[in-house]
Amino acid sequence: MDESLLKDIIAKAKNYDLSALEVLCEHFYHRIYNYIFYKVSSQGDAEDLTSEVFIRMVKNIAGQSGSFKTWLYKIASNLVIDHYRQRSSVKKTMAQYEELLNINSQKQERDAMAAYGEFGRLLSELTPEQREVVTLRFIEGFSAAEIGKITQRSENAVKALQFRAMTTLREKTKGTQEKNVRLEILGNKGATNAG
Amino acid sequence: MPDKRVKNIEDALDESISRLKAGKTIRECLETYPEYAEELAPLLVTAEKLNSMPAEMPHNCNLAQAIEKVRETAGRIGTTRVPEGHSFAGRFFNFRAALGLATAAGFLLIASIGLVSYSYRTIPGDSFYPVKILCEKIDLDYLTAENKKSDKHIELADERLDEVQKVAHSRHSIDKNALHSMHEHTEIALNDVEGISDNEEIDCLNRIQQLHRRQIDLLKRTRADFYAQNADEINQSIQLCNDRMNWVIQANEAVSQQANAGIIE
Numbered sequence: 001m002d003e004s005l006l007k008d009i010i011a012k013a014k015n016y017d018l019s020a021l022e023v024l025c026e027h028f029y030h031r032i033y034n035y036i037f038y039k040v041s042s043q044g045d046a047e048d049l050t051s052e053v054f055i056r057m058v059k060n061i062a063g064q065s066g067s068f069k070t071w072l073y074k075i076a077s078n079l080v081i082d083h084y085r086q087r088s089s090v091k092k093t094m095a096q097y098e099e100l101l102n103i104n105s106q107k108q109e110r111d112a113m114a115a116y117g118e119f120g121r122l123l124s125e126l127t128p129e130q131r132e133v134v135t136l137r138f139i140e141g142f143s144a145a146e147i148g149k150i151t152q153r154s155e156n157a158v159k160a161l162q163f164r165a166m167t168t169l170r171e172k173t174k175g176t177q178e179k180n181v182r183l184e185i186l187g188n189k190g191a192t193n194a195g
Numbered sequence: 196m197p198d199k200r201v202k203n204i205e206d207a208l209d210e211s212i213s214r215l216k217a218g219k220t221i222r223e224c225l226e227t228y229p230e231y232a233e234e235l236a237p238l239l240v241t242a243e244k245l246n247s248m249p250a251e252m253p254h255n256c257n258l259a260q261a262i263e264k265v266r267e268t269a270g271r272i273g274t275t276r277v278p279e280g281h282s283f284a285g286r287f288f289n290f291r292a293a294l295g296l297a298t299a300a301g302f303l304l305i306a307s308i309g310l311v312s313y314s315y316r317t318i319p320g321d322s323f324y325p326v327k328i329l330c331e332k333i334d335l336d337y338l339t340a341e342n343k344k345s346d347k348h349i350e351l352a353d354e355r356l357d358e359v360q361k362v363a364h365s366r367h368s369i370d371k372n373a374l375h376s377m378h379e380h381t382e383i384a385l386n387d388v389e390g391i392s393d394n395e396e397i398d399c400l401n402r403i404q405q406l407h408r409r410q411i412d413l414l415k416r417t418r419a420d421f422y423a424q425n426a427d428e429i430n431q432s433i434q435l436c437n438d439r440m441n442w443v444i445q446a447n448e449a450v451s452q453q454a455n456a457g458i459i460e
Contacts, residue, residue: 016269016272018266018269021265021269022262022265022266025258025261025262025265026258026262029258029261030258047257047260050261051257051260051261051264054261054264054265055264055265055268057265058265058268058269058272059268059272119245119248122245122248134245137212138242138245138246141216143213144209156205159205159206159208159209160205162205162208162209162212163204163205163208163238166208166238166241166242167238169241169245170237170238170240170241173241173244174237
């Protein structure tokens with residue numbers, strides 16, 4: 001969407017124009033959903049939290065200032081933090097049951113991410129903080145300074161997380177690449193022997 | 196050009212990622228930071244891979260449900276739709292709102308006109324008498340031309356005289372405030388005479404003279420009715436009216452003589 005058009009729509013939405021609010025919801029829904037999904041790794045939770053983001057957007061849009069996109073992602077980021085806080089308090093009481101049921105949440109997380117293609121599979125190799133930074137940088141195109149505002153970290157901390165994430169990804173993809181090369185060599189040898 | 200602030204590999208990587216997104220090649224990025232080239236190269240290859248990798252969209256995300264929730268929330272806050280792309284229901288409710296406002300404005304206007312009309316028939320002591328005084332003040336200050344203000348004060352002095360008489364008949368007392376206001380308007384009318392032309396001055400002085408005659412006549416009748424209770428106040432008022440009338444007669448004669456002399460010359 002054109003930037004000036006988006007600005008007009010945001011201005012109308014600030015006056016509680018229902019059509020403008022709906023357009024904003026349609027425009028940002030998938031991006032916010034993706035951002036939340038890469039953080040929570042659960043489709044159900046991501047849907048609920050995304051809806052909540054837009055409810056909060058409507059409630060607070062009149063007082064919004066600065067970059068709208070950064071503001072919206074900050075709402076999403078705060079909601080995910082609240083979601084984790086809530087979940088961790090529930091987990092304390094549910095810990096024993098989880099042990100009994102032997103829930104492997106990490107494996108579930110990886111499976112869920114894998115369903116979202118190679119990008120999702122790669123992201124599942126990162127820590128949640130690194131994953132958040134990479135998602136915002138490579139999918140949403142935010143700068144390190146903007147990511148700092150959204151995630152309430154310093155710009156340097158964001159750059160450090162980004163560096164560690166890229167190093168981890170490099171290590172993971174390096175292994176895959178080497179494996180692919182080896183398979184290629186073995187394939188060639190097989191073909192030669194057969195010939 | 197390399198940024199002077201770049202101090203470590205983390206900054207270099209961040210800036211190189213921005214350059215890759217802007218369309219630069221890995222080689223160009225590495226040339227900018229030769230001191231980090233060896234370490235940066237594999238990271239930039241990964242970054243380029245991430246850039247080119249499409250992130251799949253979720254399949255079952257419930258946009259419709261989210262929009263419905265947005266509508267509900269907006270409805271609770273009290274939103275309005277813009278005229279473009281309005282539904283019939285939206286236009287109908289806007290029409291209803293406009294009609295409601297117009298009806299309320301109409302009622303307000305009718306009520307105001309009724310109140311003002313009614314207040315003109317009130318006398319001192321009535322609930323709406325202050326409305327009458329306020330309307331007179333607005334009329335005098337904002338709606339009457341400067342050269343007509345003297346006439347307006349004569350009219351108001353006459354109105355106060357009527358009020359004094361009505362109060363005397365209905366409540367068997369003399370309203371001091373109305374009496375005082377009558378003298379006040381008469382005096383202002385006399386003062387305003389000085390600023391107008393000779394012909395208008397003669398007309399105005401004649402009207403003030405007639406006003407004084409009516410005042411003296413009506414006050415004498417009132418004194419006859421309520422002699423025992425309000426003799427002093429009425430006598431003082433009659434005396435004041437007499438004095439003023441004598442002055443007006445003299446002034447009228449002087450102005451007439453001057454006017455006649457001017458015509459002869």
